[in-house]
Amino acid sequence: MAIEVNGMSVETDENGYLVNLDDWTEEVAVKIAEDEGIAMEAGHWDLVKFLRNYYKEYQIAPAVKVLTKAVASEKGMDKKEASEFLYALFPKGPALQACKIAGLPKPTGCV
Structure with a gap:
């Protein structure tokens, strides 16, 4: 599969994740x-x-738990508020959907 961006074809897998992470812009x-x-x-x-x-630092996409903790800390929210904030931004799942948009591999394990 592929998506078209600025007249160029960017290859994705069957789930829409980039095949080549360097293609991300x-x-x-x-x-x-x-x-x-x-x-x-x-x-x-x-x-x-x-x-x-x-x-870039860990060579792995973070699980939702890590995302939630980071957002809670940064925004002064409790974990429930941070989770609701993340799901408001990425309703299909903060880890899965946000990683796809960020050009990262599909997260594995507990997402």
């Missing part, structure tokens, strides 16, 4: 988000940047 993220029914706003970009930095 903000334009690719916007296209994937559109396909997911998401209009990217500041909160989305903040989480995408967090995910990309986390992946």
Whole structure:
């Protein structure tokens, strides 16, 4: 499968995740988000940047538990509020949907 971005074809797997992580650009993220029914706003970009930095450091996409804890800490929320905030941004699942938009591999394990 592939998506078209700025006249270029970007290869994705059957679930819409990038095959080559180096193909990611903000334009690719916007296209994937559109396909997911998401209009990217500041909160989305903040989480995408967090995910990309986390992946760069640990070579793995974080589980929802890690995302929730990070958001709670950063925004001064409790875990329930942070979870609701994440699901409001990425209704199909913060780890799965946000990682797809961030150009990261599909998270494994408990997502």
